[in-house]
Amino acid sequence: MALSLFYVFCTWIVFLVMIHSSLAKPLCHRDESSALMEFKRNFRINRETYYCVYPKVESWSSYGLGDCCSWDGVECDKATGHVTGLDLSNSCLFGTITSNTSLFHLLHLESINLAWNDFNSSSIPYGFGNLSRQCGLYGEFSINIFQLPNLEVLDISGNGNLSGEIPVSIGNLVFLNKLLIWLCHFSGSLPTSLSNLSQLAYLDISYNKFHGQIPASFANLTQLSYVDLSANNFTGDIWHWLVNLSKLTHLRLIAKLIILVSFHLADVQLSGPIPSLFDNLTRLVVLDLLDNNLEGEIPNSLWELKDLEFLGLDWNNLSSTADLHKLKNLESLYLDSNNISFISKTETNGILPKLSILHLSSCNLHEFPNFIGNLSRLKEVDLSNNKIGGSIPTWVWNGSGDTLEWVDLSHNFLTGFGNNQINQPLPKLAYLDISSNQLKTKLPSPPPLAVYYNISNNFLFGEIQSICRARSLLILDLSNYSLNGTIPSCLGNIESLSILDLGKNKFKGTIPHAYPKDSALKIIDLTENRLQGPVPRSLVNCKMLEYLNLGFNQILDGFPLWLSELTKLKAIILKSNKFHGPIETYRSQFNFSNMHIMDLSYNSFSGELPSKLLQSFRAMKVIVSQDRLEYMHALEVIYLPQMGYEKVVNYGMKLMSKGTEREYSKVPNALMQVDLSHNKFEGCIPNLIGDLKSLHSLNLSNNILTGSIPPSLANLTELESLDLSRNNLSGEIPQQLAQLTFLSSFNVFHNQLSGPIPRGTQFDTFAIDSFTMNKGLRGSPLPKKCTTLGDILPLSLSSQQEIGEESLLNLVWKFVLIGAGVGFLIGIVLGNLIIDEKSRWFLHSSKRIAKGWKRPGRR
Template structure:
């Protein structure tokens, strides 16, 4: 009987299991399978979408056969009810617009939804998630959503994990984060990275005791970070980096939490790093670079023995020892650059066997490089530039680092021993030895077979460029900078450079005395300026069709400019300044012309300005000064919408300007120099009236300069940013000055030394951002218009050597930035204004005007003295002069205070602009220095 009972029981269990299995096989509900199929049909499968597309899971979806949606890819059903409870379509190659009425909202039993790594074509996240009241996991990251995050997501009170991160093409935005998270108190993971929050972090997050992960990378956070969030009892990951307006401090004491990854890079955190940070014994990643942290680096860092990444760069931290580092034996990345480290490099660095990247650059470290550093076999990137290191290195030691890819030793005082070199296994890609006081080429360079970037600029290397330099890196070299040294020639006068993949070549500012070397066929940036090159430009240079920047300035090149230069399809910058070119400017500029800068000044060019330059729609800078061009004003230049600088000074331009102009549009013009020509007729009022940029004071950054940018592809996975600032020569405050940089706030008009006649138009007073105005040496008559007092930014006004008459308007005394004022050699009369700047001008500013009276002239006015000082005039105290950074600030009296007189002119900077983007800030965000 017992055996029979056991048999029946087992049979019953078997039948239950059988029927449950059978039921599970057919439990998919028709309404849910229908909803899923409609969702599938609303998108296309784009398998070419790149790394985000792994496998189109919906390919397995079909209503044929059993139509059981529970067996479809990415779909999970409840085993008992057969309801769809999870949908994971991440990396499924979905492409298209998400419908506002998406059928996903009919899957009301969903507990988990993952649509990450798809492309929803910048469509908004649809409103309706409140229908999915059981949802615990929601991931819409990396899927190209845009617009405002629908507020009904905040009603999903059961949410445990919410990820809306990295929809960066048109970032999502969330108006009120505090209201949004108010009901989501059960959250364990919250990632809103790249969501535009533009608000302080809500303090309510400090009550989310279940939170284990909080990522708010690059969210526009501002205000002060709630310090209590650091002490959440379960928080393991906290990222708030790249929020530059977010301030905060670390807990000063009792900081003990399970944090494993803490990233607060590129914010405005300040104060000291507390000793209690040593209690965070679970930390594996700590990134605090790019803040305002100060004080001593606590030696308690030695307790963080689980750390694999430590990044403290770009702060004001100090330490006279690095011995605490040697306990951190699991470190793979260590960066403490741009701080105030002092002392020497510890020999015990060799304990860091796992180290892959070491960056100690830009500190006050000194002494020799310890030999034990060469025992770090896993080291791939070593940055010791801008320290005070010295001594002689043995290249064979370098090659012990078989994994080394990047070596930066720039701005030290080192040399290399001449020893036998075995570099056959070297993987070195980037070698930077600029400003190391080298007197000869390090021989080991010729043994590097994979070298991509070579920087040797700003050294004292003499003689010829040896052929062995390119022996093994002939195929690999992309970037070579040998500028600012004492090189005189190429070995054996071999000016052809067989480097087939070279993209960037700078040999400028040397002593090269040879014909122009034609660059290799793929070169994009070629700078060989400031040498002693002679002869003509060979037409074969036009075969380098990849050229974007060509700088041959300051040489002794002669002959005619090859006409084909205007036809190089990608050419962006053409600089031929200070050579001996003659003949006409090339007349062929194609409709596809990409030139942004043309500088041909100080040559012997003649003829006219080629009208085909009008095809260069991107042109920003045109300088034809100091030539022999014989033409009328090229009024058709007004069609070039981006034009900022026109310099035609010291040529043979002639004729009237005003009479030939009708519709003009010099909207973006910053600088117009037509001086030292033979223009005549009235001042070009229509031209001046069209200069709309000069009419607006928009508070631009004084330290911003007119610059040309280029991105050069170094390989399929990396690129380099290159920039060059525009340069010019301009009469400023009575002196001709060289500008190595042109500030974006410099607005100047120079029409001097021509034959303009008639009166000064009142509309010049509309150019409120004008800094310099020179109308001297013309035949102007009439009175000085009082509207010039509207030019509140004006620093230099020269109206000398004309036929102006009447009084100097008293309102001009309100120009409180005015440093230079010259109305000499006119027919002016009446009292000289008193007060503010006018009390600082000498008698030469007013000389040869018989009718003028009052200080500083010896003849007194009949009323006893000058006119009374003008009433006070409100001036923005934050504005500064953009001229002459080397001029001293003038003190003009107790009533005026300090005059703002610093400027951008005469800024002659010997140091070249840095062409290579040295590195990203963190390995986790793409470190590739």
């Protein structure tokens, strides 16, 4: 009995171990294991070659408890168990790779390395085309590939670091059926020889950097059924060559076709009017001409496409009076950034019965289109950037109050809500933007499911306690109001909240103290309020925080050292508050490795400049070149049912820029700035500031700094603005600063500097008020010129006499003034005696100087 129980126990142990193993690591799929074993059987091991290192396939076995994911050279996806990598380099393999090798059954392969084996002069098999996962190719694509005359399929798509051009020799590939180069880094123009590819049926070169005109000879590609040229830089008229493409069924182009059902021409830089080519396109379901340079009238034939489900004409320069009555199947309508009006009919119930997405942004509308109130399936509406004024009528929500999920009415002239109904019953509304209008009312309560709520830049007033009803908020922007009262503590407890902007209001009291450990906050902007008290220590729980702006309040606190634990912080604005005391002690530790902007100005910080703090700004120590101008922002994805939107929220702040306070609606990502001005810092400027090589602006003005200006500041080669004014700095201005070629603003006003002002291209442009109130400074632009021996020329006797007479006259007046104090007669007598002696000394000295100088510039 005991033996039986022991046997059962052991059996369970083995069973549990097997289950644990299977759960901990998924077994290799049986068909992939078999494919690898078959591949192994087709080769033999040849250890005689000099490049044979280790026959990895010898460890492969279909027996035992192991699986192929544990074999040498095999890598599997940890979640699915599929073979994704195969490295058989230097594996002593000898044999022939055929087109039907079992290796091509591993359809999930993402990387393969067969280098340094002997494949017996095998040709490259076609089966590699079955391995479609992103190759990761980079560098210049070999032009020799276009020399293979029998090539039928060329697919190098999805290699974003692979550059190259399509050569003229591609015209020799007369058997080429498919050409796919989408999402690469190819450039150049398209050669006319492409038109020789008479068998080409599938062409996709989208998302590259091709440019120029598309050759008119493309009309010869009569076998084309799929064409995508989008997201390039093509120019000119392309309509004329499309008429002959009678087999085209999917295109991001156009054709004279009856069978055409999908037509995409988004972002291909088309110009000119839309031709009247839609008369025969009775089956057209999708028409997308987004983001081109099309202009003129929209053809009337377009409004006759009864099967149309998607119409995208947005971001062009078109104009039209749209007649939507026949588009009974239309579900999505995008007409943004055109000049659009609508045919007005008394009966609107039958218009667009299936429409769920309506975008009419920047269409020069002056009123709400009257058909909106009858759209019973409407989920998304965008009427932003128009000229719609007055109140929002209640009938707008009549048909879609229960279906709306996304509403944007921003940047209009709206003044209120119809019948003063500020709170509408919109149970599914998740995205609401009514910002930048002229609303004059109390703050409307956000819908209960609101994720994005932006009602900034209006004239709202009152308290905001109603915000607490929205527990799913991701982005909340209530800035630029006259809102008052206290900030409700519930905002700190909304775990999903990522962007909080309450700036430029009249909030008072303290900042909420409750922030959960998993807080998602990335941006907190409370600038220009009347907040008091300390910075809440619980903000340390906001590990995702990138931007903190508490400027222009009445916060009373020391420097919040614990902010250093928030390693993602890029900008801290604490200016114009009541912060005080030293920033660091000998025990202080800082880690602001991602810091771009630190503004502590207009406070009462004291002690020496915080060297450890500055030393921790690691992002400022590396100069990163950027191909395009980018801005500091937080990116959020707003998920709605069956759709998702990327929302970019830019950092906004007031900063000193070259001596002037400037409001930034968005801040360049490359801007690096430190502002410690208007405090009580003392001591010397630390040399280590010279390590912050990417710094664009440094402001240490209005402190009590002493010592000299460190020459290490010349290492700040990106520096555009340097303000050291109103301190007690002494010594000379380092001549090395003349090397700062980007320096456009420089100020050392009111110090104790001396010596010559550096000369150079930038220093020659600075005004006199950059240097005044420094008794010892000399040189341009100060009136007290810097004179060196090399600048003095030999004096002629006449010029000596002129200088002598002028000097004697000045002396006469000086002693006359002396005489006024001690007695006029005594002054005259002393003046005559000293003038006689002075004149003899001056003449003697001037002759000696003239004899001692041989020629200008040399002693």
